[in-house]
Amino acid sequence: MTTIYHNPRCSKSRQTLALLEEKGIQTQVRLYQKDLLSKKELDQLIIQLGIQPLDLMRTKEAAYKELGLNKDSSDEERIQAMLDNPSLIERPIVVHNGKAKLGRPPENVLELFS
Template structure:
């Protein structure tokens, strides 16, 4: 099973989905902004990506500064912020066989297959 955490308004997300489909992969599409992640799902994605929470954050989003987040924020603060503001989650994320990759650039996700 392959899942893409997708934002159709994002060009990289659309490109990644198209790349998967061009390679014969029909992923389950999770529109994470309409179906928000819960804490365990977000923590699992961070573990599958093998990154720190800051690496999954869109730090240039207005919400990042509005929430008072900065380089000294704790992982827990970052996770809570992403749970409450899905626009802060970097996208797209593709999960396959319990491993995940960010689609930036889209070709990164092909390493999963």
């Protein structure tokens, strides 16, 4: 099964979902801002993406600065901030067969199926 962590208000997220549908890939849509991630799920996504927590954060979001986050924040602080404020999580994320890709640009996710 393929899952997209989706925000319908985000154009890249909508484009990525449309691309998956166009390719005939059955996709489970997870509206992560309503169906919140657990710490275990977020940790797993970071591992599957092969990145650091900072690389998954939308650092230009107002909440990033409001929470006092910066380059010196710990990974634990960043993860907790994303759990408490899902708008800080970069999107979309597509997971397939235990691997994940960010849909920025949307075509990146097609690497999961080649």
